[in-house]
Amino acid sequence: MKTFEKILLKNMEQPGYAGSLAEYERAGGYQALKKVLGRVPPADVIDTVKQSGLRGRGGAGFPTGVKWSFIPRDHPGPRYLCCNADESEPGTFKDRQLMERDPHQILEGMAIACYAIGAQTAYIYIRGEFRLAATILERAIVEAGRAGHLGADIHGSGVTVNVYVHAGAGAYICGEETALLESLEGKRGKPRTKPPFPATHGLYQQPTVVNNVETLANIPHIINRGGAWYAAIGVPPKSPGTRIFCLSGHVKRPGNYELPVDATFRDLIDDLGGGMRSDKPLKAFIPGGASAPFLTPEHLDVQLDFESVARAGSMSGSGGVTVMEDGTSMVWAALRLMEFFYHESCGKCTPCREGSAWIVQILQRILNRQGRPDDVRTLEDICGNIGGRTVCAFGDAEIAPVQSTLKYWRSEYEALIAEAGALNAGRKDIPVLSVS
Ligand SMILES: Cc1cc2nc3c(=O)[nH]c(=O)nc-3n(C[C@H](O)[C@H](O)[C@H](O)COP(=O)(O)O)c2cc1C
Structure with a gap:
């Protein structure tokens, strides 16, 4: 593998680095914020982020600078920035490390983002289980405020940015940006129908940017080293x-x-x-x-x-x-993932709420050697009736494990169903499983 320079994990991989304000500043921290505040017009900051080509790291990969440019500049009321720290996707644990090990990198990115979009208030919506990360962030916010990097009139620029940590109750759906906004407003975390989009009708119906933790952590580096520098890494331009x-x-x-x-x-x-x-x-x-x-x-x-x-x-x-x-049962793997999605479905959309339960039932019975000859077709049918038919992308997400295991390992499903056929030949009393 070719050598390359780390950007986001660089500080925390230095021996002894614990993410304090003093250490972050010694590593060049908060220079990017000082560079732009009152010196670079917000529109130019957005242009730099656009030029970098940075795309959201929360899942959808939307270009960050373009998202920021959707915030109406002439809006008379408040605008908000929400840092999405819900990180509930199974197998995903990067935001937690960024928050626990280098919290100021995120806070600096948030302050710059607020300046660029004209927001004075920012929230970090963090999943409820991340108590340690929430405590570390809260401490870092106090530290940054005392040093003048956050709060009123940052470094005498007249710019105000206040950051608050808000812990969720541990629901996967609250990572979806509009469910996150609902939850932040104190309501049940259920996704909103779009449009309107958060850029114009977000938190409290005000213009809002929702960005992932990792996305925001990239911002200070892009400001310090330039959009062109970032755009040349990886697979430019997209x-x-x-x-x-x-x-x-x-x-x-x-x-x-x-x-x-x-x-x-x-x-x-x-x-x-x-x-x-x-x-x-x-x-x-x-x-x-x-x-x-x-x-x-x-x-x-x-x-x-x-x-x-x-x-x-x-x-x-x-x-x-x-x-x-090798040796992993892919039907079992699909069931494990599906059980998660079934548990986490918020229930707003019928295809997702009902369909996830049906899929779990069918996968359970296939694995319990009680599969029926038409189960594969039924699974495909249910998936086809969930995909694209829900308010948010949860529906598309939950069918991915089933559809892709059927695509590559269909024979495993068929073998289990055939086994059930042989075992149960002649039986009429096969119990119907229910989802607990
Ligand atoms: C069901 C669901 C769960 C999501 N969970 C998260 C999450 O935990 N963290 C996150 O940053 N984005 C999550 N997203 C994506 C967000 O809706 C949104 O696209 C993202 O926060 C935008 O930030 P970005 O542009 O910086 O990626 C989720 C989306 C869906 C549909």
């Missing part, structure tokens, strides 16, 4: 930069790895992850969190950028790469 990939599953060295996105899954899994933990070969991997369709060993040389993974039939999503070795 997928520039590095990303943090969360490697988990049957590998020797699971963990968070920052890589330029022109590296491949083989670089990540074999070189950095040390390959498979046992002598068994790789069977399957999820390239971008539980919502991303499975890929196979044939896809190991696919590059990690958005377009390459999409061309391979999946998505790089949240950067969570989960690896499975």
